[in-house]
Amino acid sequence: MNQNSNISDNNPGQALLHTPTGVRDTYGAECASKLSVQESVHNVMSGHGFKDIETPTFEYFDIFSKERGTASSREMFKFFDRDNNTLVLRPDVTPSIARCVAKYYKDEDMQIRLCYTGSTFVNTPPYKGKLQEVTQVGAELFNDGTSDADAEMIALTIECLLKSGLEEFQLEIGHADLFRGLVEEAGLSDDDASKLQKLIEAKNFFGVEELLDSLTISEDLKEVILKLPELLDNLDDSIEFVSKRSKSERVKKAIDRLKNIEDILNIYGFSDYITIDLSMLSHYSYYTGVIFRAYTYGNGEAVATGGRYDGLVKQFGKESEAIGLAIVIDQLMLALSRQKLIDTDALDGSILLYSHECREETISLASKLRSEGKKLQLMRKSSKRSIDDYKEYAKRMKIEKMLYLDDEKNITEYDFNEDKETKRKLSDY
DSSP states (O other): OHHHHHHHHOOOOGGSSSSOOOOOOOHHHHHHHHHOOOOHHHHHHHHOOOOOOOSSSEEEEGGGGGGGGOGGGSSSSHHHHTTTTEEEOOSSEEEHHHHHHHSTTTTTOEEEEEEEEEEEEEOOGGOOOOOEEEEEEEEEEOOOOOHHHHHHHHHHHHHHHHHHTTOOOOOEEEEHHHHEEEEEHHOHHHHHHHHHHHHHHOOHHHHHHHHHHOOOHHHHHHHHHHHHTTTTTTTTHHHHHHHHHHHOOHHHHHHHHHHHHHHHHHTOOOOOGGGEEEEEEOOTTTTOSSEEEEETTEEEEEEEEEEETTTTTTGOOOOOOOOEEEEEHHHHHHHHHHOOHHHHHOOOOOOEEGGGGHHHHHHHHHHHHHHHOOEEEEEEOTTSSOHHHHHHHHHHHOOOOOEETTTTTTEEEEEEETTEEEEEEGGGO
């Protein structure tokens, strides 16, 4: 029997204190900071005209099936209802919102702007050490297939990250159709295309070269595929390089679109935050156009993702172009913390401590202070505890101030930020 078993035997409740692998508690100042960041990001989206929508945490399996191009079946948390229907915790919010648009906006043919805050659930292997429940704040724009819509959503992503407090990051932009166009032109089978994609995603470029050498494709296309990861500095030069070697109209449209988006983002003034990456591949197969991911130092995972998915809503019965973005709050919070851009030690709120003789005056004062926007908790002083006990409690709870109303109707104000004590009359408030 191991040590943990002994602990559980001696205290059965001890085992219940732990969360399952891949999920965690967020509390105290960290939780407050997370909610503040979510609100900041949401306010930016609202400022761009996006309206809130909430979709269920779990839905029918078919909403996220392989045919939709979302997560694989083995990555989903699945369970059954009483009628034996297969349900899943949503691994991705976008298909849910696409379903809603097809249902509630079936006849709308002009812009639909929706935003959301919610969790996604992906059943990753435990050894990868990734969170299996992740909070996202996202926005989806429907019925607009223009490059202006692409650029606005990328600009919105940048604005959200800046508003969150993040200062240094880079948003990489690619196009899902560029790789598909090259694969199509090269005549690769689905199996070979899948192998090539996995090697590129793993940045195994020796493996890429070895695979290409084993296939019968032109030297020009082979050179393009091998050079794509290096084409980052100058988009005009990259376009010229690819155009000389590829005759695919699909590839041409993709790189022309990227050029248009870059030009529009220059108007927004965000050119310093973007990098055009012709080798970028889409995580979800439902992406049909521009794709993007934002990265920052101190964190290997993307803090924001997005892309165009013009065919997804059609799977639910409505023709609609669409593009979306998701700010990955958990990764963003990790980055902000590691870059010391959030203060989890900040003091906040007040305690109003009172003797039982001052109950009526205390309740009246608390109502007045709260009406002025003060955060205030009431505590009746126990005769068994000293003022120092309450001061130490306030410091543990990261409280900014404590006000003590004694039976003489005097108030002693303790300011823990400035470490000072002030005597006042009740009438001063």
